[in-house]
Amino acid sequence: MTEEIRAKVHEIVAEQAMVDPPDVSDEMTPEDLGIDSMGLVEAIFAIEEAFDIQVPFNANEPQKSDFDYSSVGAIVRAVHRLVDEQKG
Amino acid sequence: MTRRVVITGAGTVNALGLDVAQTQAAMQGGRSAIGELRMRDADRLTIRIGAQVAEYDETAHFNRQQIALYDRYTQFALLAARQAIGQAGLEFSGELAARSGVILGTSGGGLNTQDENYRAVYEAGKNRVHPFVVPKLMNNAAAAHVSMEWNLKGPSFTVATACASSNHAIGQAFQFIRAGMSDVMVTGGAEAMLCFGGVKAWEGLRVMSRDTCRPFCATRSGMVQGEGAGIFVLEEMEYAKARGADILAEIAGVAMTSDASDIVMPSRQGAERAMAGALKDARMAPDEVGYINAHGTGTAANDKTECAAVAQVFGAQADRLAISSTKSMHGHCIGATGAIELLACLMALSDGIIAPTANWREADPECALDVVPNEARDATVDACLSNAFAFGGMNAVLALRKI
Numbered sequence: 494m495t496e497e498i499r500a501k502v503h504e505i506v507a508e509q510a511m512v513d514p515p516d517v518s519d520e521m522t523p524e525d526l527g528i529d530s531m532g533l534v535e536a537i538f539a540i541e542e543a544f545d546i547q548v549p550f551n552a553n554e555p556q557k558s559d560f561d562y563s564s565v566g567a568i569v570r571a572v573h574r575l576v577d578e579q580k581g
Numbered sequence: 582m583t584r585r586v587v588i589t590g591a592g593t594v595n596a597l598g599l600d601v602a603q604t605q606a607a608m609q610g611g612r613s614a615i616g617e618l619r620m621r622d623a624d625r626l627t628i629r630i631g632a633q634v635a636e637y638d639e640t641a642h643f644n645r646q647q648i649a650l651y652d653r654y655t656q657f658a659l660l661a662a663r664q665a666i667g668q669a670g671l672e673f674s675g676e677l678a679a680r681s682g683v684i685l686g687t688s689g690g691g692l693n694t695q696d697e698n699y700r701a702v703y704e705a706g707k708n709r710v711h712p713f714v715v716p717k718l719m720n721n722a723a724a725a726h727v728s729m730e731w732n733l734k735g736p737s738f739t740v741a742t743a744c745a746s747s748n749h750a751i752g753q754a755f756q757f758i759r760a761g762m763s764d765v766m767v768t769g770g771a772e773a774m775l776c777f778g779g780v781k782a783w784e785g786l787r788v789m790s791r792d793t794c795r796p797f798c799a800t801r802s803g804m805v806q807g808e809g810a811g812i813f814v815l816e817e818m819e820y821a822k823a824r825g826a827d828i829l830a831e832i833a834g835v836a837m838t839s840d841a842s843d844i845v846m847p848s849r850q851g852a853e854r855a856m857a858g859a860l861k862d863a864r865m866a867p868d869e870v871g872y873i874n875a876h877g878t879g880t881a882a883n884d885k886t887e888c889a890a891v892a893q894v895f896g897a898q899a900d901r902l903a904i905s906s907t908k909s910m911h912g913h914c915i916g917a918t919g920a921i922e923l924l925a926c927l928m929a930l931s932d933g934i935i936a937p938t939a940n941w942r943e944a945d946p947e948c949a950l951d952v953v954p955n956e957a958r959d960a961t962v963d964a965c966l967s968n969a970f971a972f973g974g975m976n977a978v979l980a981l982r983k984i
Contacts, residue, residue, distance in 0.1 A: 531845060534787055552787040553803045553881045 498576065499569045501543055506565055509536045519566030526565075530555065533562060540568075546575045585818040586758045587984060588829040588927070590671075592664025594657045595809030595911045595921050596632035600664055604911070604921070605928045608936035609957045613910045615793050615805050615940075622777045628789040631775050632807030632912030650713055651726065652691030657810035657917070658723035658771035659730060666731055669814035669826060671765060673732040680763050682735035683727045684754045685812075686746025686770030688916035689779060690739075691718030696778040723771045727812075735763050741916065744876070745971035746770050747811065748919035752835035752977050754815050764817045769920035771810035780806065786845075788880050794913070795940045796877035796906035797884050797948040804878045807912020811920025818984075830930045831982045833964070834863025840974025847883055847970050852876075852890035855976040859966060860894075863980035867898045870980075871962035872929045874922045875952075876970045877906020877938065878913055883970065888948040903960065905953040909939035919969040923979070929962040930983040 499519075507514040510526035517526070523533055530552060537548045537560075548571075550558045560575075561567040593600065596614035597607035607614065614632045623629060639648055639656055651659065662683075673681055694717045701707045716722060721739040728737045736757060740750040747770025754768035774780075783789055783806060790803035821828055836858025840851035860867060876887055892899045907925045908914075914921050925936040934957050941954035967979045 537787075538785070550787055551803065553790075553801070 498573050502569045505539045521565050546579045584759050586755050586832045587818045587821050588813050589816050589821050589826040590665035590669030590814035592661035593811045594660045597911045611937045611939045613939045628784050652694045652717050653773035654771045655723040661810040661812035662727045665812045665814050678732045678734045680735045681733045681765040682737040683724050683733050683767040684750045685724040686740045686750035686916045688743050689774040690720035692774050692779050693776045694718040696776040742975040743971040745969035745977045746916035748969035748977035755832045758817050764820045766815045769812035770917035772915045772917040773808045775808045793940045794879040794909045796879040797952040798941045799943040799945040801879045805912045807914040809914050810917050828984045831984050833982045834859050834980040837977045847886045849886050849890045851976050853894050855978040856894045859978040859980040867895045869964040872965040873904040874925050874967040875904050875906045876968045885947045903935050903951050903953050905938040907936050926965045926967050926981050935960050
């Protein structure tokens with residue numbers, strides 16, 4: 494399941510950043526990939542649709558949201574947690 | 582000689598009240614009308630709060646034929662226009678009618694009509710809709726019905742610049758009179774976006790608060806939508822004086838700018854140029870301004886940018902003037918919001934009462950201005966600004982003076 498989640502998150506992030514999925518790695522930050530705040534909102538929408546989960550994210554104060562988006566790997570872990578919580 | 586423009590009538594319908602007196606009393610009391618949204622399918626909403634015009638019964642104001650033609654936003658516009666034109670005491674006929682027009686702002690137009698009829702064809706699978714769907718939903722419907730109801734035969738149209746629509750509309754009407762194209766204009770804005778589809782769309786942006794609207798507060802959590810209308814009668818000053826009209830205030834200047842940078846993130850420079858431009862247009866010195874009705878949406882992006890822009894434009898005067906956001910009370914009424922907020926400016930100029938920023942709890946160091954937290958204040962205000970900074974980076978600022 495973890496690898497499936499990682500692959501899907503990488504695919505969503507890659508599409509948002511307009512790069513190929515193999516060019517995305519867990520160490521990269523949204524900033525590295527050129528994803529701004531609007532891009533982040535769009536990627537989170539895609540994640541919610543793909544995994545049928547609700548992501549707690551407020552675009553007003555993204556840092557205060559209970560969703561770690563500091564790197565692609567952090568997003569993968571956060572999505573994993575939310576899937577476990579909401580679909581487990 | 583420069584023609585001057587004054588306000589001689591004001592009307593409103595919004596969550597704080599069904600007229601100007603009720604609205605200003607609520608503003609003076611610092612009362613927030615934000616509450617639980619009541620609408621069809623509200624249980625499917627993530628954001629369930631808003632400032633709705635509660636206990637509004639359209640059948641108390643309009644007959645069956647009118648309701649078939651008037652979307653909720655048109656109804657708000659007509660009720661507010663009736664108050665404003667009634668207060669101004671004008672009858673439009675002959676040459677006056679020919680030169681008087683109506684310019685209104687709206688963003689969503691007849692969104693309730695769209696929502697209901699999309700439901701009918703997509704959800705209920707109906708293959709037929711009411712014959713008046715198009716004339717009911719169109720963005721110029723409200724302005725058109727105001728023109729028809731009061732025989733306004735001059736230039737009339739609708740302005741759509743999202744959250745700045747009514748400031749752009751009022752600014753345009755002001756310029757028409759100042760330029761000599763009209764002696765009287767009816768202007769303002771109307772909005773009724775609080776329907777299921779309207780709220781759903783806003784949810785998507787993830788800038789909506791789930792608790793309440795707290796502009797300029799460190800614990801702010803986003804914007805809250807409202808609805809309603811604000812309508813004004815603008816007149817050339819000598820014309821108004823000659824007929825012995827009561828003058829509420831002068832609109833002394835306006836400026837409109839575009840950020841030309843981002844579709845949603847505001848630019849400090851765009852806001853600064855709009856405020857500085859309005860002062861210049863009004864030949865108003867910064868130290869004349871005692872009050873600013875802020876755009877103050879309660880989002881981090883707006884509030885920090887707006888405060889920084891005020892500090893830049895006003896310098897030392899920024900620490901002496903009062904600035905408040907009445908969106909904390911009537912919600913963000915989008916295309917009507919500038920018009921409804923103009924009532925706070927009129928209250929400051931006419932009654933010497935500054936409306937507070939309600940729901941405020943904790944100072945934000947990035948909004949280090951006098952934001953009039955929670956309680957209205959008595960003050961002598963001779964001049965004020967009303968800010969509107971829209972999505973799309975389109976800004977319009979009005980400058981008003983006491984007469």
